[in-house]
Amino acid sequence: MIRPVKFGFNAETAVNNAFQVKNDEADVQDKAVKEFDAFVKLLRENGVDVTVVEDTVEPHTPDSIFPNNWISFHDDSTVLLYPMYAENRRKERKQHVIDKVSEEFSIDRTIDLSLYEKENIFLEGTGSMVLDRDNKVAYACLSPRTSEKVLQDFCEQTGYIPVLFHAVDGNGQPIYHTNVMMCVADKYVVICFDSIQDDEEKIKVINAILQTGKEIIDISIDQMNHFAGNMLQVENGQREKLLVMSTQAYQSLTDKERQKLGSFNRILHSSLETIEANGGGSARCMMAEVHLPRR
Numbered sequence: 001m002i003r004p005v006k007f008g009f010n011a012e013t014a015v016n017n018a019f020q021v022k023n024d025e026a027d028v029q030d031k032a033v034k035e036f037d038a039f040v041k042l043l044r045e046n047g048v049d050v051t052v053v054e055d056t057v058e059p060h061t062p063d064s065i066f067p068n069n070w071i072s073f074h075d076d077s078t079v080l081l082y083p084m085y086a087e088n089r090r091k092e093r094k095q096h097v098i099d100k101v102s103e104e105f106s107i108d109r110t111i112d113l114s115l116y117e118k119e120n121i122f123l124e125g126t127g128s129m130v131l132d133r134d135n136k137v138a139y140a141c142l143s144p145r146t147s148e149k150v151l152q153d154f155c156e157q158t159g160y161i162p163v164l165f166h167a168v169d170g171n172g173q174p175i176y177h178t179n180v181m182m183c184v185a186d187k188y189v190v191i192c193f194d195s196i197q198d199d200e201e202k203i204k205v206i207n208a209i210l211q212t213g214k215e216i217i218d219i220s221i222d223q224m225n226h227f228a229g230n231m232l233q234v235e236n237g238q239r240e241k242l243l244v245m246s247t248q249a250y251q252s253l254t255d256k257e258r259q260k261l262g263s264f265n266r267i268l269h270s271s272l273e274t275i276e277a278n279g280g281g282s283a284r285c286m287m288a289e290v291h292l293p294r295r
Contacts, residue, residue, distance in 0.1 A: 047236030105292035226252035227282035
């Protein structure tokens with residue numbers, strides 16, 4: 001997780017991120033840091049090993065708090081770097097972040113897909129893709145930030161099977177990142193099927209999920225707009241599975257949905273309203289999960 005030093009509304013990403021809401025608050029950075037620190041504290045209190053890396057003032061990277069878009073870590077000691085849509089987000093690829101992670105974890109190989117930026121096509125990490133790591137399936141909704149060509153390259157180099165589809169928000173606009181409408185956990189999948197308008201694509205996604213033996217929990221567009229799709233299942237030091245989300249997402253769930261999710265694993269939630277509004281991302285976007293083997 002990257003602790004921000006100059007967090008704020010990013011106009012370059014707002015062009016295709018409908019979840020961002022610009023406001024004129026003068027203390028956005030201070031509020032974001034407080035939310036970040038409280039979130040990290042909650043995770044650590046529940047036994048989650050969190051590597052926090054301080055962002056740098058220069059170059060200015062207003063979205064550095066969302067590292068999962070530019071980097072991912074895999075259990076075969078591989079690190080992947082991704083092509084980013086916004087030019088100022090490309091500056092988030094900072095070596096000191098990788099160096100910090102490598103102090104504790106083993107990195108033997110780097111796959112650098114960022115060269116696709118020269119072709120003006122993109123794949124923004126585990127924002128663009130929601131990975132079922134156990135079954136090697138990469139779910140992805142196409143958008144200006146998610147290119148089929150780059151996704152195919154990712155899958156060929158990592159052994160994943162792509163499941164491509166189109167998804168739109170309540171206004172019919174393409175959803176910028178798959179991870180705002182879908183979360184894959186060990187035994188279940190949270191997904192907003194109302195956002196997939198093509199019936200054949202919807203059936204394709206349903207079948208892909210059912211083939212992995214996971215239970216489907218369908219959320220509404222309104223719940224998705226409150227970041228209920230932007231969850232991540234993590235594992236703590238006691239090998240206990242935890243489902244992590246924002247308080248806004250948690251409050252949007254029905255009692256029945258909370259009970260159902262809670263039957264699989266404990267739920268953790270933290271208030272991230274400033275980060276969500278200005279950044280257009282939530283709890284899942286803030287965590288770049290580390291699957292690398294320990295040194």
